[in-house]
Amino acid sequence: MKIRIISFCIVSFFALAGPVFVFIPALVLYVLTYTGSEVLILTVAVDAYFGYGTTHPYVYTLCTGIGLILVHIVRPRLWVYNT
Amino acid sequence: MKKFSSITRVNSRRISQTKKRTQIALVTAVCLLLLFLVPKLMNVLASTVIAPVQMTKAWFWESGNSFPQYLRNRTELLNEIQALQKQLAESAGERHTIKTLSQENDALRSLLGYDGEERILAGVIGRPGTLPYDVLMIDQGTHDGVQEGAPVYIGDNTVIGVVRNATTQTALVELVTTPNFEATVYIIGPNIYTNAVGMGGGQLRVGVPQGIALETGDMVVLPSVASGIYGEISTIQSAPSGPEQYGFVSPHTPIASIRFVSVGTRPMQTVSFEAAQEIVSHTKEELFSVPVPEGVLVDTETGSSTASSTASTTSLQESS
Numbered sequence: 001m002k003i004r005i006i007s008f009c010i011v012s013f014f015a016l017a018g019p020v021f022v023f024i025p026a027l028v029l030y031v032l033t034y035t036g037s038e039v040l041i042l043t044v045a046v047d048a049y050f051g052y053g054t055t056h057p058y059v060y061t062l063c064t065g066i067g068l069i070l071v072h073i074v075r076p077r078l079w080v081y082n083t
Numbered sequence: 084m085k086k087f088s089s090i091t092r093v094n095s096r097r098i099s100q101t102k103k104r105t106q107i108a109l110v111t112a113v114c115l116l117l118l119f120l121v122p123k124l125m126n127v128l129a130s131t132v133i134a135p136v137q138m139t140k141a142w143f144w145e146s147g148n149s150f151p152q153y154l155r156n157r158t159e160l161l162n163e164i165q166a167l168q169k170q171l172a173e174s175a176g177e178r179h180t181i182k183t184l185s186q187e188n189d190a191l192r193s194l195l196g197y198d199g200e201e202r203i204l205a206g207v208i209g210r211p212g213t214l215p216y217d218v219l220m221i222d223q224g225t226h227d228g229v230q231e232g233a234p235v236y237i238g239d240n241t242v243i244g245v246v247r248n249a250t251t252q253t254a255l256v257e258l259v260t261t262p263n264f265e266a267t268v269y270i271i272g273p274n275i276y277t278n279a280v281g282m283g284g285g286q287l288r289v290g291v292p293q294g295i296a297l298e299t300g301d302m303v304v305l306p307s308v309a310s311g312i313y314g315e316i317s318t319i320q321s322a323p324s325g326p327e328q329y330g331f332v333s334p335h336t337p338i339a340s341i342r343f344v345s346v347g348t349r350p351m352q353t354v355s356f357e358a359a360q361e362i363v364s365h366t367k368e369e370l371f372s373v374p375v376p377e378g379v380l381v382d383t384e385t386g387s388s389t390a391s392s393t394a395s396t397t398s399l400q401e402s403s
Contacts, residue, residue, distance in 0.1 A: 016136040037107050044114045048122070048129035058118045065111025072104050 004034055015042045027064065035071050039064055190238075191343060202236065202345035203228055208253070211338060217283050219244065219256040221344060226251040232350030237341055240312050241334050242305050246346060254346070258338065259305070259313065260285050268313065269363045270330075272301035276359075279303070279313075282331070285338035287313060289330045293321070303332045306359035307351060 011030050014023040030039060043060040051058050118125055143151045191204065205227075209220030223229050233246045235256045247257040259266055264281035268289060273296055279289045291297055301316045314334040321328035354362070 016133050017140050037110055040107075040110055040114055044118065044125070045129040045132055047118055048125035049133045051118075052122055052126040058115055061111060061114050061118065065107060065114075068107045068111075069104050072100065072107065076100075 004036070007033070008036075008038060011039065012042055015046050028067070031064065031067050031071055035068060035075065037068060040068070201348050203348060204343060204345050205229070205254070206343055207341050210341065211258075211284065217258050217261040217281070218247070219258065219338075219341070219344070221254050221256060221346070222252070223346065224250045224252045224254050228348055229254045229346050230348070230350050233347045234351055236345045236347070237334065237336050237343075241336070242313055243334060243338070243341075243344070245351060256344070256346075258285070260287050260338075266305055267307065267359070268332075269304045269306050269359075270297070270301050270316070271304065272296070272298055276306075279332065285333055287332040289316070289332060290327050291330070292327050293323075293325070295328075297321075297328055297330050299330075301330070303330075304363055306362045307354050 007030055011023070011026045014026050018026075027039060027042075030036070040061065043064040047058040047061050051060070142148070144155070146152070203223055205221035205223035207219055208222050209218075211217050211219075214220060219235070221229075221235075229246055229249045231246055231249050234242050235244045235246060237243050242259065244256045244258040244261075246254050248255040257264070258281070259279075260281040260283060262281055262283045266279050266287075267276060268279040268287075269276050270289065270291075273291070275291065275295060277289050277291055279287045282288050287303070289297075289303065297316065297319055299316050299319060303313050303315065305313050314332050316330040317333045318331040319328060320331070
């Protein structure tokens with residue numbers, strides 16, 4: 001649990017300040033590892049702040065939501081999660 | 084009973100997973116709805132969290148304040164130091180190359196720069212050690228103007244041998260140190276003429292009676308060649324019981340390390356004693372005189388020295 005909190009803090013830091021090429025891999029890694037829906041809060045914040053008034057708004061929230069559901073579906077079939 | 088329990092567990096897990104997926108889908112949908120419906124409000128809410136972080140970031144990277152500037156400059160300075168160190172290493176390598184080329188250039192210039200006569204520059208392609216006799220093989224031949232009997236020099240005026248045989252492309256130089264090669268030499272120091280005999284291996288031996296003050300470092304000149312210094316006496320062999328003493332003469336540059344030589348364009352000719360004396364005196368003059376510029380040289384014959392001496396004499400008279 002402690003590692004999960006630290007990981008979330010790191011992902012949050014990159015979401016708020018870090019470069020996007022670090023934030024996206026960190027987010028994907030976090031979703032694959034924990035499949036926690038708390039990352040949606042982050043993506044909503046990012047979309048609300050940076051995506052406001054742009055032509056492709058809220059893409060992070062949408063992609064993260066779809067990604068989370070996909071990981072949930074695929075997860076029981078992947079042996080790496082069953083070890 | 085057991086089977087029923089496992090079925091129930093699997094079913095409950097499946098239900099919980101479906102429930103969780105629905106939950107995620109619902110949360111995503113609600114978030115998107117909020118973002119679409121009240122974008123301004125969401126933006127304001129997000130701004131309260133993100134704006135301070137962004138401000139700090141901007142302050143750190145773009146601010147003109149001393150602290151972030153110091154940190155930024157430090158990174159820049161470290162990068163600059165690294166770049167300069169690299170540049171320094173490169174320039175050191177270049178400097179070494181320039182030094183080597185300059186030394187080579189000086190050596191080549193000294194070979195060709197003698198004013199007395201025109202010479203042909205030649206590279207040494209075979210020397211004692213690789214050739215069976217005490218000879219040098221050079222890469223210039225009759226095609227380049229090398230003639231049999233022409234003197235061969237190293238440096239400005241050190242004679243090391245004579246062209247004994249020349250083909251169109253190459254020439255064979257017989258060194259004056261070839262065993263039993265005899266030459267008349269003049270030794271500066273005791274100022275005597277004597278005979279020198281080649282000993283091989285770049286050594287020439289001069290033999291003089293015991294009474295003559297022979298010293299190591301005495302210059303040995305070959306008067307048969309204009310500007311024909313051979314080298315200096317490096318060792319003296321003297322037995323008190325023997326009637327004579329021997330001096331071994333070697334050139335300044337070891338024969339094994341010679342890469343270039345210059346060859347005279349004309350063969351050596353028989354020199355009379357008067358001509359030999361003239362050559363020796365000319366060589367001595369050249370050896371002991373240094374070209375000093377007129378402004379620097381203080382001599383009794385120059386006007387400036389006369390003026391200064393007159394002034395000093397006057398001051399002496401006044402003081403007395």
